[in-house]
Amino acid sequence: MxxxxxxxxxxxxxxxxxxxxxxxxxxxxxxxxxxxxxxxxxxxxxxxxxxxxxxxxxxxxxxxxxxxxxxxxxxxxxxxxxxxxxxxxxxxxxxxxxxxxxxxxxxxxxxxxxxxxxxxxxxxxxxxxxxxxxxxxxxxxxxxxxxxxxxxxxxxxxxxxxxxxxxxxxxxxxxxxxxxxxxxxxxxxxxxxxxxxxxxxxxxxxxxxxxxxxxxxxxxxxxxxxxxxxxxxxxxxALVGLTETDVKSTRKGPDGEEVGLRTDVLFTIDSAKLSPRARDILDDVAAEIEARADVQLSITGHTDDTGAPAHNLDLSRRRADAVLKELKNRLGDGWKYLAKGVGETDPAVRPSGAAAAEARARNRRVEVSYDLRPQEPPPAVNAPFHAVDGPVVASREADVDVLGFKTRRRIDVKPFYRDGAYLVAVFDITNLGPDPLTETLNSYWGVNGGEFGGFTVLDPSTGVRYGSVRLGPESPVRTLFADPGETAFLVAPDTANRGFFYVPTPPAATTSVTFDAGPFGTFKDVPID
Structure with missing residues (x-):
C-alpha cells in the first residue's frame, strides 16, 4: 500500500x-x-x-x-x-x-x-x-x-x-x-x-x-x-463479520467471537440429548477455543418463540449445561465457564414474513462467546481506489415482490474484490418497470441484516457462507452495516441502482465465489479481482 x-x-x-x-x-x-x-x-x-x-x-x-x-x-x-x-x-x-x-x-x-x-x-x-x-x-x-x-x-x-x-x-x-x-x-x-x-x-x-x-x-x-x-x-x-456452515454461525470482530451452534443439528428434537453429530462438532469448537480464546467462556442457550415460555426457558438452560459439560471434558479446568439459558427472549433474528421459518431455525441455538487472545492479524492490504467497476459477468431478471407490489428487475453482477480483510460484492439492479419502485422499503431484506441481508456469498471449495458485515453492536433503533444504507436511490422505470456490501473475505487461494442474490437466484463462478 x-x-x-x-x-x-x-x-x-x-x-x-x-x-x-x-x-x-x-x-x-x-x-x-x-x-x-x-x-x-x-x-x-x-x-x-x-x-x-x-x-x-x-x-x-x-x-x-x-x-x-x-x-x-x-x-x-x-x-x-x-x-x-x-x-x-x-x-x-x-x-x-x-x-x-x-x-x-x-x-x-x-x-x-x-x-x-x-x-x-x-x-x-x-x-x-x-x-x-x-x-x-x-x-x-x-x-x-x-x-x-x-x-x-x-x-x-x-x-x-x-x-x-x-x-x-x-x-x-x-x-x-x-x-x-x-x-x-x-x-x-x-x-x-x-x-x-x-x-x-x-x-x-x-x-x-x-x-x-x-x-x-x-x-x-x-x-x-x-x-x-x-x-x-x-x-x-468493531466490524463484525458473519460466516456460516450447516452446523454453526460465527460472528467475529477484532477482539471477540460468538459461535452459534445450531441446536437442530446438536440435539435431538425438543431435548437436551446430544445428537450423533454433536461429538465432531464440539471437537471442532473446542479446538478453535484452545487456539484463540481467552480464559472466560460464556455459553448461552436459546430457543425459538414456539411453545410455552417456561418450557423454552428450561430447555435452553439444559442445553447450555450439556454444551458446558462437553466442552469442559475436552478443555479441562484451565478455563472459566459460565452457562445460562434465556429461552426465546433474545432472538438472533425477528421472525417475519416468508423468512420466518429460517429466522426461527437460527434462533434455536447455543452460543459460545469469548474474547480473543492477542494474535498476529492475517496479512491484508487496503484496496486501491476503484474509479469504475469491472465488466458485467452475469445477469438475470426476476419479479421482486414488496408488500404485494411486483416489479420486474435485472441484476448485473460485476467482479467482486478484496478490501483488507473483507470481500466487496458489487452489482447494479435495474427497474424494468412498468411501474416505479415502491421503495424506500427494503426489497432484499434477509436474516443476515443490512440493505442486502437476503444476499450471501458462498465459497464452493469450503462450503462456508459469508453474510453482511455489521458496524458495531446491534441497535433497536438502526443497526449499521457496510453497505450503501439504501437499496434504491432512483425508483423510475429504466433506471439502475448500484449496490454493494462487505462480507468477510474467503481464503487468499479462492479466486471465484458463488453469489446468492436472493430473488435473482444463484450465480456461480463470480471472479474475485
Missing amino acids: RKPAAWLKCAERNGSLWLVRSLRKTALVLSVALVVAGCSDGGEPEGARTSEAAPGASASPAPVVYAKEGWTGPVDPVRIRLEVGAVERYADRSLLRFYVTNLTERPAFPDLAAAIANRAHMSLTLLDPVGGQAYLPLRDARGLQLGSDPRQTLYRPGVRYEHVLAFPALPADLDALTVLTNTTAGEFTGIPVADGAGTPGPSAPPAPALPTDQVGGQTYAFPLREGTGEPENAEPR
Whole structure:
C-alpha cells in the first residue's frame, strides 16, 4: 500500500495537468468516475486528480481528490460529483474533506443522509478494513454532527461545495481508509490518511449569502456548526463479520467471537440429548477455543418463540449445561465457564414474513462467546481506489415482490474484490418497470441484516457462507452495516441502482465465489479481482 507522502509528491510533480474523463454507463449508474492520466505507473491511482484552488483560498499545494459521479435520493434524486480528499489526522479528531457538485440543471438539496431526509446527519463512514474498525461522524450533545452545516443552502448547478466532517482520532500507524457514502457512488477505497496541518476547517472561501452570487465552476465552503458538550461517537466500532456452515454461525470482530451452534443439528428434537453429530462438532469448537480464546467462556442457550415460555426457558438452560459439560471434558479446568439459558427472549433474528421459518431455525441455538487472545492479524492490504467497476459477468431478471407490489428487475453482477480483510460484492439492479419502485422499503431484506441481508456469498471449495458485515453492536433503533444504507436511490422505470456490501473475505487461494442474490437466484463462478 502506498504511503500518502508518495501520492502527494506525485500530485506536486504533475500539478493540475490531469486528463479528466467522465464515464457514465447509464444516467443512473453510480460507477461513473473521473479518470486521470499520469502516475498510473507507481503514482496516483486511477480516478484521483488534483483539486483546483478556489479564488481566495489558501495558496498551499492543491490536494489530491478521488472522484465519482452518482445519485443521492430517493426522495428527490440529485446527480452529483462527489470528490473525497485525504483524511486529515489531528490530535483529538480526524477530518474528512469532501466536495459536492450538483450536476443537474436546477438548484437542489443533495440528500447525503440515510433512511430519512435529515441533512443534519450525513451518512459517511470511515472504514478500516485491515484493522476491522469503523469510525462514525462526531456528534455534539444535541446529536448534531461536527463539521460543515449545509442545511439552509440549495446547491446550485455547477457550483462546487466544500464540506468538512469530524471523526474520532485515528491511530498513528493508520495510513489508508475506505469511505462509505450513502449515494450510488458507493465506497471510496484506498483513501490516504495524512497528518493535518494548522487548524482543521474549510480551505475554500465562504459561499456568498445570495445563491445567485455563487458562480458555477467555483468552490465555496459552508459555515461550521458550533458543537456543544463532549462529542459522541468518539470510540470506533468493531466490524463484525458473519460466516456460516450447516452446523454453526460465527460472528467475529477484532477482539471477540460468538459461535452459534445450531441446536437442530446438536440435539435431538425438543431435548437436551446430544445428537450423533454433536461429538465432531464440539471437537471442532473446542479446538478453535484452545487456539484463540481467552480464559472466560460464556455459553448461552436459546430457543425459538414456539411453545410455552417456561418450557423454552428450561430447555435452553439444559442445553447450555450439556454444551458446558462437553466442552469442559475436552478443555479441562484451565478455563472459566459460565452457562445460562434465556429461552426465546433474545432472538438472533425477528421472525417475519416468508423468512420466518429460517429466522426461527437460527434462533434455536447455543452460543459460545469469548474474547480473543492477542494474535498476529492475517496479512491484508487496503484496496486501491476503484474509479469504475469491472465488466458485467452475469445477469438475470426476476419479479421482486414488496408488500404485494411486483416489479420486474435485472441484476448485473460485476467482479467482486478484496478490501483488507473483507470481500466487496458489487452489482447494479435495474427497474424494468412498468411501474416505479415502491421503495424506500427494503426489497432484499434477509436474516443476515443490512440493505442486502437476503444476499450471501458462498465459497464452493469450503462450503462456508459469508453474510453482511455489521458496524458495531446491534441497535433497536438502526443497526449499521457496510453497505450503501439504501437499496434504491432512483425508483423510475429504466433506471439502475448500484449496490454493494462487505462480507468477510474467503481464503487468499479462492479466486471465484458463488453469489446468492436472493430473488435473482444463484450465480456461480463470480471472479474475485
